[in-house]
Amino acid sequence: MRGCSFPCGRAPISCGAQQPLPRTPAGNPPNAHAASPGQRGCRHADRLHTPGALLRKGNRPEATVLPAVPVPVVRQAALVATRPGDAALAGSAALRAALKTSLAPDACDVLVSGERVEPLTVRRLSADKLLVSTQCWMGADNVGEGYWVTNDRAPFNPQLVTTSGSDEDEGSIHAAHKIRGLGDCWSSDSWTWNGRRFVHTADATTGMCRLVAAGGAWDMPILVTRVIK
Numbered sequence: 001m002r003g004c005s006f007p008c009g010r011a012p013i014s015c016g017a018q019q020p021l022p023r024t025p026a027g028n029p030p031n032a033h034a035a036s037p038g039q040r041g042c043r044h045a046d047r048l049h050t051p052g053a054l055l056r057k058g059n060r061p062e063a064t065v066l067p068a069v070p071v072p073v074v075r076q077a078a079l080v081a082t083r084p085g086d087a088a089l090a091g092s093a094a095l096r097a098a099l100k101t102s103l104a105p106d107a108c109d110v111l112v113s114g115e116r117v118e119p120l121t122v123r124r125l126s127a128d129k130l131l132v133s134t135q136c137w138m139g140a141d142n143v144g145e146g147y148w149v150t151n152d153r154a155p156f157n158p159q160l161v162t163t164s165g166s167d168e169d170e171g172s173i174h175a176a177h178k179i180r181g182l183g184d185c186w187s188s189d190s191w192t193w194n195g196r197r198f199v200h201t202a203d204a205t206t207g208m209c210r211l212v213a214a215g216g217a218w219d220m221p222i223l224v225t226r227v228i229k
């Protein structure tokens with residue numbers, strides 16, 4: 001998990017990738033498969049053998065425990081009002097061609113194949129940047145929209161954000177997809193406009209697909225940030 005923490009005993013521990021796993025006396029990483037999740041978490045935070053450890057409690061001082069990684073802060077930028085000529089760019093063949101150049105051959109089948117032409121949606125982000133979107137793929141249970149940041153005139157220089165978006169709202173792109181058709185487990189992501197680019201600000205699932213609840217039973221974050229408007 002990135003930019004977040006979870007409890008191990010009485011105090012939070014880091015689950016950020018910034019802290020390396022401790023090594024055994026032989027210099028090798030511990031066998032992650034042989035340890036329980038709680039033990040791995042306590043080892044990762046160097047909390048083993050302290051009073052607050054979930055497992056293997058001891059008398060080692062709590063002051064030796066690694067601190068939690070701070071949650072990253074992203075400042076969401078306000079959008080600029082749409083200009084009269086922006087809507088016309090949705091019909092630009094040059095813009096559509098530029099979007100294709102930013103893609104791998106199988107990244108956005110609908111756009112790349114040209115078998116059917118889906119409309120472009122254009123939204124102004126700043127004085128010289130636009131957000132352009134169009135449908136990229138459709139499956140039995142999910143649909144993916146492609147989102148790009150482009151210049152507002154040629155050369156458009158498109159920068160791909162995602163090909164699996166679901167919707168956009170005032171500078172935030174969201175994605176929500178069923179992991180399987182029954183709808184008992186989902187994945188979700190969010191990206192936030194900071195005035196220069198879209199930053200990945202959330203990534204989560206609802207856990208394993210076990211028919212516990214429609215829409216998923218839990219909120220299990222993989223990426224956590226704090227977005228400030």
